[in-house]
Amino acid sequence: QITLEESGPTLVKPTQTLTVTCTFSGFSLTTSGVGVGWIRQPPGKALEWLALVYWNGEVQYSPSLKSRLTITKDTSKNQVVLIMTNMDPMDIATYYCARHTPSNYGAPLDYWGPGTLVTVSS
Amino acid sequence: EIVLTQSPATLSSSPGERATLSCRASQSVGSYLAWYQQKPGQAPRLLIYDTSNRATGIPARFGGSGSGTDFTLTISSLEPEDFAVYYCLQRNNWPITFGQGTRLEIK
Numbered sequence: 001q002i003t004l005e006e007s008g009p010t011l012v013k014p015t016q017t018l019t020v021t022c023t024f025s026g027f028s029l030t031t032s033g034v035g036v037g038w039i040r041q042p043p044g045k046a047l048e049w050l051a052l053v054y055w056n057g058e059v060q061y062s063p064s065l066k067s068r069l070t071i072t073k074d075t076s077k078n079q080v081v082l083i084m085t086n087m088d089p090m091d092i093a094t095y096y097c098a099r100h101t102p103s104n105y106g107a108p109l110d111y112w113g114p115g116t117l118v119t120v121s122s
Numbered sequence: 123e124i125v126l127t128q129s130p131a132t133l134s135s136s137p138g139e140r141a142t143l144s145c146r147a148s149q150s151v152g153s154y155l156a157w158y159q160q161k162p163g164q165a166p167r168l169l170i171y172d173t174s175n176r177a178t179g180i181p182a183r184f185g186g187s188g189s190g191t192d193f194t195l196t197i198s199s200l201e202p203e204d205f206a207v208y209y210c211l212q213r214n215n216w217p218i219t220f221g222q223g224t225r226l227e228i229k
Contacts, residue, residue, distance in 0.1 A: 037218070047158075047166065047209055049218040062217050063123065096165055107177060108156050108213045112165035 002026035004036075004097050004113035011119050012087045018118060022080045022097030026111075029055050029075045033105030036080040038071065040093040041115075048093075052100055053080055089120045124148055126210050126221035134229040141197040143224045145210035150190045154214040157186055157195045160223075161206045169208075170195060202228075 008020035020038075027034055037052035051071040052060045061069050070083040080097060094115040100108055125148040135141050145155065153173045158166040168177040170186035173193060183198045197204055205228050210221040 046222045047160075047211075047220040049211075049220065052218070060216050060218075098165075103154050103172070103213060107168060107171040107175070108154075108211060108218070109158075109166075110168045110171075110177060112167075115165055 002099060002111045004099065004111060006095060006097050006113045006116040008095075008116055008118070010117060011121065013122050014088055014120055016087050018082075018084045018087050018091070020082050020084075020095050020097075020116060020118070022082075022113060024078050024080070024097075024099070024113075027099060029053075029073050029078070029080070031055055033101050035100040035102070036073070037098050037100045037109060038080075038082045039096045039098060039109070040091075041096070042090075042093045050084075050095075051082060054102070087120045091118070092120050093118060123217055124151060124212050124215050124219050126212060126219055128208075128210060128221035128224045130224060131222075132225045132227060134227050135200055136229045137200050137202055139200050141200055141204075141226060143195040143197075143208055143226070145188075145193045145195070145221050147191045147193075147212060149215075151212040151214035153189055154212055155186075155188065155193045156211045156213070157184075158209045158211065159204075159206050160209065166209060197226075200226075 004024040035054040038050040053071045096115045098109040098112040129144045156171040157169045160166040174186045185196045
């Protein structure tokens with residue numbers, strides 16, 4: 001059974017750094033073709049893909065946020081961490097992590113965590 | 123960046139009817155187009171990937187078609203639990219992008 005769960009602060013102050021952790025089970029980030037991605041969704045708005053890390057260490061970032069994002073994996077803990085710097089009220093959103101496989105391996109973003117709502121306010 | 127435009131923004135239908143949702147890409151995405159369903163307060167659920175492959179456990183009433191820049195999600199006979207927001211996603215090019223969503227509401 002594949003599960004993912006996001007954890008992190010629910011409230012950060014403007015200009016602070018957000019660190020959210022995705023803890024997963026039922027698959028391994030050492031398996032070829034496996035990745036974990038982060039997606040966010042402001043209240044009442046559409047989904048926005050942020051970043052992704054693959055089993056082989058390859059990382060991809062949203063160009064519009066690349067300067068503020070860092071994604072890392074810890075395969076021993078089955079965790080993926082997303083760091084977003086210089087938080088702003090525009091970053092208020094539910095942050096999701098999801099398992100992902102490349103097009104020649106399988107389905108995209110097929111298992112999702114329940115999400116964690118992050119508010120930015122002083 | 124590939125822009126995905128979904129239409130209509132809102133679709134009003136009744137249970138038992140057929141629903142057709144559209145997703146148009148600003149440039150070709152080959153066959154690498156997926157569809158997600160999202161209900162209030164829940165994470166998105168993958169329905170269809172690579173244009174027409176149903177994800178695990180997805181009922182046969184959900185079908186996908188298209189290629190290149192024009193794609194369609196068809197729900198053959200709407201069930202009450204199908205009323206939700208639907209998003210398309212492309213993974214042919216980085217960055218991965220989502221459409222803005224179609225809200226399927228009960229008429």
